[in-house]
Amino acid sequence: MCVEVKRRDPFTATTTTTATTTTSCCCRCCPPTAPMLNRFKTALYNVVGSFDQAEGGALGGLGPGVTSGLPTSSLSTRSLTGSIRDKGLRFPYTRPHFLQLGSEDEIQVTADHAIRPIICPRDISRLPWNSGYAETINAGKSKKNEDQAVVHVGLLTRPLRVEQGAPSSTSSSSSSPSTLQDARSTSVKAEPVVNGHSEEVPDQPQEKTVMLQPQGIQHPLSASPATELMEGFSQDLSSNPEDQPGEGPGGIKIEEGSAEPPPHESPQQPPMVHVSLPYYLFGVFDGHAGWGAAVAAANQLHHLVHEKLCDVIDILIPDPLEEKQQTPIWAPEREVTMESAITGALENAFWQMDHTIAEDRLRFQLTGGCTACVALFINGKLFLANAGDSRAILSMGGVPLPMSFDFTPETENQRIRKLGAMHPELLGGEFTHLDFVRRPQRRDLGKRVLYRDHYMSGWAYKTLTPDDLKYPLVCGEGKRSRVLATIGVTRGFGDHDLKAQCTSIPIKPFLSPEPEVRVFDVEAAELTDGDVLVLATDGLWDIISNERAVAMVGKSLSHFPPDHHDKHKYRYTSAAQDLVMGSRGKLKERNWRTSDDKHATIDDITVFVVPILPYQEEHRAWKARQGRPPKGKQAANKERVDASDNGHAPPLVPPRNQDSHECSSTEKHNPQDPLSTWEPPSMEAFDLHPQEDHFRSEMDTAQTQRSEEPLRDSDKA
């Protein structure tokens, strides 16, 4: 929780940015402060008790500087707090479920600010591919660990007709509602059981809740069953899926898309197969000014992603039999690749997550904001969606490959100032969108000073006017950079009630949930089992550079040679622990110091180390199964491959991507080839959301009626 204590002039401190890092404040939503100020703050904490006052964390700690305004802003702070406490919690505070911290007591032990234990999953087989995870709490800046994380395994399923003989010209039945309806019910019946999932129910009740929308708000898709987290991966998952047809890695039963048609199908009813596309999602959420937004994101974002992926399932799993519709020449349709559809799904999910938090905060206790960094393995590719200053890198052959961009006031300087210039009302007459080389003083009035406007990246001279003496919209450098002198991140969820220091100017318009999405072609890459994705909050990256992280991972992994069978599986967990340890350091004379005796972070730290080779193997095996088509499918496949030469990726047989070893932001992944013949299938044909949730427990299966979804929400709320 971050409280700026000194009220009178929150801006004076910026002149002392040369202060050593010891005195730096690592939180995101208070201005850079001077050493004296920090000491004063510390003293104040000890007197008033700084941490979240309520166990729920409600408003406690949102100090004078960071005001929290609800729609009923005329209320006094006291009654405001009361009114918020009256509201229930939508999601209780918890640590990531895969840690299996069963009791409040255990969560309490992990939150030891003096020891800062490094916590990793008790049962590492709960994470796909024995991925590593480790976390530690901050050194006292907030009572709770405000970082959150999620791991989610899902399956997208689409029923497709099996081709009988040559492609029929009358294939319009795919859009026939009756056929789809039929297929849908089949899909429900054929719901496979997932190992170990049911045993998870008592431990993690909240994982069962599918709460996409607050009660009463009917979203068209809110009832589509979201895939539950797949628990209980067995060790030998990724070994050889080919040996167990129908059983995918991780004990996930994946329906075979190439299943033989049932023998006694009547010719009137074309046999259906269910093509299922598995995906894996890892996410970290770095909360600030309360844990509400981070917990909400960790509970909901993967459901939203699933929902949005379901929306575009016709692009992800195209029907090879589908007739291409001839678009009229006067209304050409733009190409939509599988990549751009997934990117769109992620972007959409991020936006809606923020929207959901905005609505929920009116009904529930939900404070603060959070960054989001989400890795999605799907269809042979890794999609990395990032909003905020968490970071993901790939460690490829000992070389770091950045998969995300840190969004900070410094890096987004121009976007923020442009927004301020376009909408001066957002500045409340107290801030200026101009950027000066040096903060102008009153005595500089009338002098020529170097400045830049919102449309400039370079500098020019202007004569200083009194208006220019207002506080800069973006100030500070590096970790100390702030928007509106208040917040140190520019993207993420939440913060809808956050106001600029000592003003009533809302911060939110400058914060955006919009992610940048980068894509890496896992399928085509040459990988070893030392190649990993490192996904971590800024607690790690403030201390450890990309290069150092890669070196540390390599060293950690080398401690567990493959001949140590019993310990080999722990290597990624060990690497994650070592990264947390490296950035947390040790307590020496009341300071956290790294092993080379530099300042360690006092922030929360959360790290995933995800091997990517198992996903590649798994995806190749999946594709091989898809590639065993029943009779007559070859022709269609050939056509697909041909189409893929134009850079469009039909998911049944995804092509090798041309830029195999590069990741790029998706803007570059929009090939617009007018010569292409592949068209995305008609969207109307699949408005029934044929995909079904294949990971729901029996309990959930019973509740197939969509109207019951809100009921479950209210149970949990």
Next chain:
Amino acid sequence: MSDGHSCPVLSMRVLAGVGKSCLLLQFTDKRFQPVHDLTIGVEFGARMITIDNKQIKLQIWDTAGQEAFRSITRSYYRGAAGALLVYDITRRETFNHLTQWLEDARQHSNSNMVIMLIGNKSDLDSRREVKREEGEAFAREHGLVFMETSAKTAANVEEAFINTAREIYEKIQEGVFDVHNEANGIKIGPQHSPGGAGLTSNQGAAGGQGGGCC
């Protein structure tokens, strides 16, 4: 919270060797798990015990014994009031490692930490490689309390933990431990509610981080 409002919390670490997770499980859950996976990082256990008619919550951290996790587990010795140093009487090499572990523990813990030496698997007397006398001698030499236990039959498990706790308790009575310094591994007062004793000292520690953070 079940431990009341003025219940002291003693924290103990179980160190080194083999079978310590089983010991902990026997003590907290009264069950034995023959095949136990490697402990990575740290595991937690807790149990209420009664010493001199006083309810005391014993909070036990079971740390990884693997060499690869050494640098991490070292940081947990700090803030422990007591520790069990465990070896396997059927495996000589676990006994040979004790010196190193003890050195580690002494170096990274506060000097008053109560350490008890435990020779585990006393039920497997036929496969014994380390004589009871050797254990006793090692304990005498280094000023430890010694006990042989069996996580399987539960023999002496209860005693091992409770005796350690009792010794910590006596040191508190003698004033050796400052109960208000959380670095000693002792907390008094409600653990959860904010503003309690535990929390205040947490803040103190945090405030000391070079000016602290918010």
